[in-house]
Amino acid sequence: MKTLNKQKPFYLFLILWIGALINTIGSGLTTFVLTVSIYQETHSTFLMSLVAIIGLFPRIICSPLAGALVDQYDRRLLLILGDGFSGLGVILIYFQLKSHSPVSQHLFLVLLGLTISAIFSSMTVPALKASISDILTQDQYAQAASMLQINDSATYLISPILASFLLRYMPLTQILLIDCLTIIVTLICTYLVKVSIRSHHTIETHSINTWFYLKEGNRYLKNHPNVLLLIVYLSLITFFIGFIQVLITPVLIDMAGPQVYGTVLTIAASGMLVFGIYISIRPIQKHYLKIVFISLIFAGPMIMLIGMINHIVIITCFAFLLFGSLVFTNVSLDYLIRVNVSNEYLGRVLGWAFNISQFAYLLSYISAGLLADHYFNPLLVNNGPLASSIGKIFGTGPSRGTALLISLAGILLILATIIGTQNKRLTTLKEQ
Known part of the structure; x- marks a missing residue:
């Protein structure tokens, strides 16, 4: 395995990060407008969650293979191919909706377009994360990870309020075209980094195929149970976090409408930005695992209170604190995986980590939508079975059963933390 002879300046990572940030904003625009449109047309939490489910499923199937490719080929080239071809799915959705007919009438083809985008973009996550180890030194890992958290927050920070504004002045299809334009900008940024890094990971012999790399990643995790356990624990956390990601949408739309929903989501996600900037300036230096546990113990009650409170301003404040606490969780977990895995296996392990954690998201999205529609919402409608008891706390009406489910997810997150x-394997992970 050949690596870079010397580390490139930090500005190369900045270029890569800016391109990924712009792409994230564009994708977030598409996700927001499609999610809101489907829920307003169908009033089904499950059908609304299909946007997230279809976006995740291909990535779950493809991410281990993508991780193997990342260790075998030029990581920047894979970023270019993944981002470029993901635009084909957006174009398909555009042509289906350009007649301005309801999204629900073209639901199958819309989901097909999202599937195409997800398949090709699946390789970008491990490629981008693995590129950090190519470009930066170990003492810059936490700073880079916190910046990627800012990137992730753009889906909730910038895209919702921007999409809410754009929907007032242009049809959904023109917003899809904006997404396509952001992909072009991302490709340019990635190409600039690619030509600046002449050396890249190459395999020692080209007779070793991608399937071998895929199996080696699986074998590495089996031989390092501490790392595997960390990934499984991460997946358990993402399962409960996934509930609020899906269920907060119908709660806020029914409470205040899509315009306010976009604003609340933006303010809440600014918690990720604020704390992400804080960690970028003052990176975490030690006690990473302890920080994971503390931040999750804090996040659990925030989720629980978001479900219980029926006041938009208070919900916004709790959501701000929730998003901020998750920055510490994600940065610390990213660092722990990175320092406990050899660099030559990093792409494969990150691919499997993404696969396992995203599968937890998938289960969360499916179960959250079905539980909300068929079990919890009927409990807290007017004159529902729990309207006279728990309804005094959570309120009654549309989506109040969904709010109850959010609170239960918060309680379960506290217990999981x-x-x-108490797990000895987790507490013996290497932190340097």
Whole structure:
């Protein structure tokens, strides 16, 4: 395995990060307008969640293979191919909706377009994360990881309020075209980094195929149970976090409408930006696992209170604190995986980590939508079975059963965190 002879300046990572940030904003625009349109047309939490489910499923199937490719080929080239071909799905959706007919009438083809985008973009996550180890030194890992958290927050920070504004002045199809333009900008940024890094990871012999790399990543995790356990624990956390990601949409839309929903989501996600900038300036230096547990113990009650409170301003404040606490969780987990895995296996392990954690998201999205529609919402409608008891706390009406489900997810997250603090394998992970 051949690596870079010397580390490139930090500005190369900045270029790569800016391109990914712009692409994230564009994708977030498409996701927001499609999610809101489907829910307003169908009033089904499950059908609305299909946007997230279809976006995740191909990535779950493809991410281990993508991780193997990342260790085998030029990581910047894979970023270019993944981002470029993902635009084909957006174009398909555009042509289906350009007649301005309801999204729900073309639901199958819309989901097909999202599937195409997800398949090709699946290689970008491990490629981008693995590129950090190519470009930066170990003492810059936490700073880079926190910046990627800012990138992730753009889906909730910039895209919702921008999409809400754009929907007032242009049809959904023109917003899809904006997404396509952001992909072009991302390709240019990635290409600039690619030509600046002449050396890249190459395999020692080209007779070793991608399937071998895929199996080696699986074998590495089996031989390093501490790393595997960390990934499984991460997946358990993402399962509960996934509930609020899906269920907060119908709660806020029914409470205040899509315009306010976009604003609340933006303010809440600014918590990721604020704390992400803080960690970029003052990176975490030690006690990474302890920080994971503390931030999750804090996040659990925030989720629980978001479900219980029926006041938009208070919900916004709790959501701000929730998003901020998750920055510490994600940065610390990213660092722990990175320092406990050899660089030559990093792409494969990140691919499997993404696969396992995203599968937890998928289960969360499916179960959250079905539970909300068929079990919890009927409990807290007017004159529902729990309207006279729990309804005095959560209120009654549309989506109040969904709010109850959010609170239960918060309680379960607290219990899962407490269990994690007692696990000896987790507490013996290397932190330097």
